[in-house]
Amino acid sequence: MELSGKSVMVTGGASGLGAACVRLFSQSGARVLIADINSEGGQKLAQEIGAAARFVQTNVVDEASVQAALKEAQEAFGALHVLVNCAGIGLAERTLGKHGPHSLEAFTRVIQVNLIGTFNALRLAAQLMSNNEPNTEGERGVIINTASVAAFDGQIGQAAYSASKGGIVGMTLPVARDLARNGIRVVTIAPGIFDTPLMAALPEPARVSLLQQAPFPPRLGKPEEYALLARHIVENPMLNGEVIRLDGAIRLPYLIR
Numbered sequence: 001m002e003l004s005g006k007s008v009m010v011t012g013g014a015s016g017l018g019a020a021c022v023r024l025f026s027q028s029g030a031r032v033l034i035a036d037i038n039s040e041g042g043q044k045l046a047q048e049i050g051a052a053a054r055f056v057q058t059n060v061v062d063e064a065s066v067q068a069a070l071k072e073a074q075e076a077f078g079a080l081h082v083l084v085n086c087a088g089i090g091l092a093e094r095t096l097g098k099h100g101p102h103s104l105e106a107f108t109r110v111i112q113v114n115l116i117g118t119f120n121a122l123r124l125a126a127q128l129m130s131n132n133e134p135n136t137e138g139e140r141g142v143i144i145n146t147a148s149v150a151a152f153d154g155q156i157g158q159a160a161y162s163a164s165k166g167g168i169v170g171m172t173l174p175v176a177r178d179l180a181r182n183g184i185r186v187v188t189i190a191p192g193i194f195d196t197p198l199m200a201a202l203p204e205p206a207r208v209s210l211l212q213q214a215p216f217p218p219r220l221g222k223p224e225e226y227a228l229l230a231r232h233i234v235e236n237p238m239l240n241g242e243v244i245r246l247d248g249a250i251r252l253p254y255l256i257r
């Protein structure tokens with residue numbers, strides 16, 4: 001599907017990987033709705049982009065909140081063609097740490113935002129996309145989810161985060177199969193380590209240790225590189241039901257040294 005002239009919603013679009021998609025997609029001729037819980041960052045980015053962008057404060061775990069964002073996309077842009085699910089949170093906690101067992105509340109929160117929030121946004125967006133006239137390929141929409149390499153090689157302290165991202169990996173094929181009859185493709189990106197506020201929040205020793213594990217290129221990924229793959233997924237009709245690692249060949253070691 002060509003991006004130019006299309007309407008896109010980016011959850012978590014106020015920061016990091018999502019913000020890079022907002023920038024690249026609007027430069028590519030799309031109109032973009034930034035759906036993020038952070039209103040300060042979201043409004044600032046929407047202002048920077050101008051007429052091609054709008055911000056709606058959105059909590060991806062809340063059905064009414066996502067419905068309100070989709071209503072705004074429908075009213076402002078006339079339709080929704082692409083959803084990029086970037087909203088997510090991190091957590092580092094051992095299953096059995098020195099202060100006792102992993103907090104169940106923290107585990108639940110990470111699953112709620114990363115996994116259930118992703119599913120909530122995609123199921124409601126798919127309903128809106130299903131109203132679109134199909135293009136010559138029969139496409140009505142494209143959904144891009146964000147997992148992580150931690151879905152496959154989660155480190156010590158990543159039980160909750162890896163479970164949430166593994167859930168996104170696991171649902172990619174069945175959701176793509178479900179939505180095939182609607183002409184909606186579903187692809188998940190599993191990023192390695194990217195230079196965003198989420199990664200900056202890791203303790204310095206963890207970041208240094210991870211960088212030493214990056215074969216090539218030996219650096220953090222740039223958010224624009226995530227956005228380039230997201231744009232390609234929109235443009236290439238043959239990509240569907242797949243999880244793509246975008247990681248410079250990194251494999252996370254079992255612990256941070």
Ligand SMILES: C[C@H](O)CC(=O)SCCNC(=O)CCNC(=O)[C@H](O)C(C)(C)COP(=O)(O)OP(=O)(O)OC[C@H]1O[C@@H](n2cnc3c(N)ncnc32)[C@H](O)[C@@H]1OP(=O)(O)O
Binds near residue numbers: 150
């Ligand atoms: C973000 C993208 O999606 C990409 C990625 O995912 S990039 C990868 C990101 N990686 C991470 O986030 C890694 C997260 N993990 C961590 O930061 C750390 O492993 C962690 C903070 C969770 C755990 O740290 P750790 O210090 O081992 O915590 P904890 O188990 O509570 O142990 C603290 C101390 O108590 C000791 N201890 C632990 N359990 C104990 C027990 N049952 N009895 C007695 N002592 C114990 C430990 O030996 C440790 O002592 P040390 O300082 O001498 O080593």
Ligand SMILES: NC(=O)c1ccc[n+]([C@@H]2O[C@H](COP(=O)([O-])OP(=O)(O)OC[C@H]3O[C@@H](n4cnc5c(N)ncnc54)[C@H](O)[C@@H]3O)[C@@H](O)[C@H]2O)c1
Binds near residue numbers: 038
């Ligand atoms: N940075 C990396 O190295 C990396 C690697 C692998 C996967 N990821 C994943 O990529 C996605 C984007 O991460 P990032 O690095 O850009 O982080 P980030 O913190 O820069 O951006 C995440 C955005 O999600 C928003 N958000 C959080 N909870 C929300 C909620 N309930 N509703 C709506 N918005 C919410 C935040 O306000 C923030 O703007 C996340 O899912 C993250 O797990 C990041």
